[in-house]
Amino acid sequence: MARPRTQPYHHGQLREALTTAGRALLEEKGIRGFTLRECARRAGVSHAAPAYHFASIDDLLAALATRGFDELAAAMTAEADRASGDAAGRLIGQGVGYMAFAAGNPALFQLMFSREANRLETADLAAAAEAVRRLQAAAVEAAIPHASGEIKQRMADFATASVHGFIALLLDGQIGGKDSSRALKTRGLALLSAMAETVVRAGG
Amino acid sequence: MARPRTQPYHHGQLREALTTAGRALLEEKGIRGFTLRECARRAGVSHAAPAYHFASIDDLLAALATRGFDELAAAMTAEADRASGDAAGRLIGQGVGYMAFAAGNPALFQLMFSREANRLETADLAAAAEAVRRLQAAAVEAAIPHASGEIKQRMADFATASVHGFIALLLDGQIGGKDSSRALKTRGLALLSAMAETVVRAGG
DNA sequence: CGAGAATCTTGACGTTGGAAAGAGGCGAGA
DNA sequence: TCTCGCCTCTTTCCAACGTCAAGATTCTCG
Structure with missing residues (x-):
């Protein structure tokens, strides 16, 4: 407007x-x-x-969350594109983008994934969140193109859950309380490669 | 009066x-x-x-979160004990307990893992959260007793992240939007077994 | 140039968390 | 037994909050 x-x-x-x-x-x-x-x-x-x-404070929060999902999707694709290589490499890159956005916007990230935001489910918000989910699923499916639909879905659950869980726990101080930023990045990358390996193995 | x-x-x-x-x-x-x-x-x-x-509303919230962690730990050990079998079975069982508690207390679960609670870091709260973390790490280490310390830590990260991420996303409606409760349980169990398999493979 | 719509201000209402002061209940020592 | 002092709860007050209603200001367009 x-x-x-x-x-x-x-x-x-x-x-x-x-x-x-x-x-x-x-x-x-x-x-x-x-x-x-x-x-x-x-x-x-x-x-x-x-x-x-x-219309209300929740409406503003929903707008913030919506923009957050848009930027999250952008960060994921940008990092995936930057990761030259095979589909597994893209999957890892997308995870890096996901974690980087969360680390850079911890409170917004938490809002996006809190049911407080969902209380005022705008159509825009739902669509933006859905776009992120599709991005995740697509990256997993590209890594295991010959797998069954069920395997693909389970591996999408798996990839999404590990990436999200790791960064969420990290931001909450539940993982690596006093580790250096560098050490945490290493742990994050280790998690991402273990995740990608599991996905690929399940697909083959 | x-x-x-x-x-x-x-x-x-x-x-x-x-x-x-x-x-x-x-x-x-x-x-x-x-x-x-x-x-x-x-x-x-x-x-x-x-x-x-x-002392304040945050103090009450911290008390609620503390009790939540205590109950979470209890649910994890109870379910792990119920799962007769090897260490991998116990690991899966503990994950089931984790998810069951979260599903039964979604708002409390969210509070426990929100930085709002950490704003008023009580000693009790930190200890209760730490106990849950130790439980997770111990279950992973028991499943791969001969692995190096680094591998154990990475697999603990991995197991914790997948379990937490899955149930957190599920409670937020980001996973399995319209699936039945039964289908969701199946997906959760599939995730847990994939997680356990990855852990065991990394350890051996 | 003037009317109406869009945008922002002012003021008010009911609610909140918290502080301050007072009052009711209870146990310990006389 | 009585009374003093502490613990617990109530009452009262305050600033700040979200939201609504009404007034003021500025833009758009006929």
């Missing part, structure tokens, strides 16, 4: 400014510390201004 | 009553819908009564 205007309105691009401010706020304070009024404050508008652009 | 004698002025077991009420409330309303005053209401006391037993 936002279009370029010769002269900005009262604010002009409030919706965009609110999502930007909200995203930063979310990373700073976490889901429970997230408030609509603080978003408005940071965007330089009154506390009731957001109401026009977002 | 005559007090009705139905309840003594001293509640007696307020702390326990608050955690019980809080747990139910958490499952009903989710983390964002959780309020201290509603807990007090359900426990039949004034809104400021909880302050004596819990």
Whole structure:
């Protein structure tokens, strides 16, 4: 709905400014510390201004989550493309992109996969999440093209679960509490290669 | 102000009553819908009564999470013991217990693994979480007793991540959206056996 | 240029978490 | 037995929250 205007309105691009401010706020304070009024404050508008652009605070959160899924998908494909090589290499690369996005946006990542976001299931949000899921399934299927549909699905479950579980536990401090960032990356890569090996072996 | 004698002025077991009420409330309303005053209401006391037993709302949440980890550990060992068989069987059984607890307490499970809880890192909470981690690591190590320490750690990462990731994604609706409960259990068991197979293969 | 729509502000309501102060119940020592 | 002091709970108050309603401002377009 936002279009370029010769002269900005009262604010002009409030919706965009609110999502930007909200995203930063979310990373700073976490889901429970997230408030609509603080978003408005940071965007330089009154506390009731957001109401026009977002029906409720959950609506804003849903918008943030939606954008998060879009960026997650972009990070996955970018990293997969960067990983030259066979389908297994792409699968690993996609996992790297997944983890990198999560590590760079921990609170947003948690919001995306919390049922709080699902409470206000926007069609956009569902579609964005579905796109990520399809990306994962496609990478697994490409690695084991001759396997049965059932095997493909089980391996997609497996790949998705390991990648997501590892980074989720890591961000929560449940894995590698005091390890260096470098050591954690090594552990992450080791997990990804073990995952890919299992997938490929199941497909052959 | 005559007090009705139905309840003594001293509640007696307020702390326990608050955690019980809080747990139910958490499952009903989710983390964002959780309020201290509603807990007090359900426990039949004034809104400021909880302050004596819990320093803050985060303190109550931390207590709930702590108990959650305790019960999670109990569910894991119970199910592992029930699974007669070799170490790999125990590993799978422990995963079943993990998933069963999560499925039975989805909101609590999410709280336990959200950084919101970690914001108020109680010593008890850290210890309870650590116990669960040790349980996981021990089950993996028992399945591959002759492997190197590095392999054991990597396989512990792997097993923990797959189990946690699968059930977390499932509870969020990211896996098996419209599948029946029976089909989901089958998928979960398939994941667990694939996980155990990978672990055992890496160890031998 | 003026009317109407879009955008933002101001003010209000009910609710929240938390602090402060007071009151009721209970045990220990006289 | 009585009373003092501590523990527990209530009452009252405050700032901040999300949301609504109404007013003000600015843009668009006839």
